[in-house]
Amino acid sequence: MALGRVLYIDDDPALRRLVGKEFERHGYIVQLAATGDEGLRHLRAGGIDVVALDHYMPGQDGLQTLASIRADPDPPPVVYVTGSEEGRVAIAALKAGATDYVLKDVGGEFLALLRVAIEGALAQADLRREKEEAEAEVRAARDRFEALAAERAVLLREVNHRVGNSLQLVSTFLLMQSDMSDEPHVKAALASAYGRVLAIAQVHKRLYTSDDVRTVALDNYLHALVVDIGASAAGANGWLSLAADPVAIDPDRAVAVGVIVTELIINAMKHAYPRGEGPVRVALHAPAGNSVCLCVEDDGLGSRLPPAEGSTGLGQLIIEAMAVKLGAVVTVHARDPGTRVVVDFMKAEAKRLVD
Structure with missing residues (x-):
């Protein structure tokens, strides 16, 4: 040779x-x-x-x-x-x-x-x-990886789109059923279920309209959630407000935050103002670092209100379960007037911060 x-x-x-x-x-x-x-x-x-x-x-x-x-x-x-x-x-x-x-x-x-x-x-x-x-x-390997990653992102957005649409449909059915019921307890239960489904649906909507399916802009997500909840309350006008710092968080944790916010708003609607509507304020603060502080407060009866008749305590159980998922600390401040609930958690789990 x-x-x-x-x-x-x-x-x-x-x-x-x-x-x-x-x-x-x-x-x-x-x-x-x-x-x-x-x-x-x-x-x-x-x-x-x-x-x-x-x-x-x-x-x-x-x-x-x-x-x-x-x-x-x-x-x-x-x-x-x-x-x-x-x-x-x-x-x-x-x-x-x-x-x-x-x-x-x-x-x-x-x-x-x-x-x-x-x-x-x-x-x-x-x-x-x-x-x-x-x-x-x-x-060539990088191009193949980028093509696969782009295809995966498109598929994930499509999945989130379909899931979000399905959940939106379910929440609409729950709201319709609530409006058609004459039983106060049934109406309240269905309205609560509507809010919980809506909280999850909004996360999927955020994902399929975002360029990054790995994170959710928590401030934008909570804004949409508050608008939807406020619009679903009959005769409501400006009673629900939000002040939020920009925070990016993974979708699973965003769902947990959304469910907690929904439950706290529902609790305020049911218990703080038994004779009518009053202000409910939601705030999300993210000081420097990894910590986030969520606050939901009202000016209602607070600790002076006796437990509601027929209350199952499901909302409290859901809040506790989502707090565990977040690794959050929930503190309730009874005021006169009103109640202030503070949820302190981290943007990301501790193990992810080490990566």
Whole structure:
């Protein structure tokens, strides 16, 4: 098997024959050219792995030929050969793109040095080719990953869209059933269920309208949730308000926060103002760091109100369950008038902060 295909360009016929025999003896396939134009014709016919190029030639000299070689789309490495001992020639060749250079006038070592230079040029070309192939594989793998990630994001948005629509439909059915019932306890239970389903549906709506399906803008989510809950209360007008700092959170934790807010608003609606409506304020604060403070407060009866007849305590159980899911601390402040509930939690779970 040939070690490589060498093109040697030199106007000295004796030296051309000598180089050809020497390299063929060492296992190379050699093509010879007397001028730069002839060498370029050989080169553009294809199959050349490395070029050895003399500097002094009639017509087009070595540097001009080198420039033509380097202008090709995928040029082979070039070893520059010169009989001049002036460093300017070698430097000019290297600047023009030559891989290495060899001087002719070094006694009987010229052929050995030329062979070493050509072996080095071929080795560099192999390394460059392997590097380019590896980089191409990395780019192809990255492109495949990005395409899969984009496809996955589209599928997730589609799933969230369908889930959100289904939950919105369920919540509408619950609200319709509540409106049609004449039993106060049934109406209250269905209205509570409506609010819980709505809290989850809003998360999925946030996800399928977002460019990032991994996080939910909690402030935007709570704003939409408060608007929906406020609009569902008959005759309500501005009784429910929200002040929220920008907070990004993962969808599972957003659901837990939304359910807690919904339950606290429902509790305030049922217990704080038994004779009519009053203000309920929701606030979300995110000071520096990972901590978040959620507050829901009213100006109602607070601790002076006796437990509601027929109350199952389900809302409180749901709040406690969601607080555990969040790793939150829930504090109830009874005031006169009103009640203030504070929920302190972290934007992300502790284990995620270490990642």
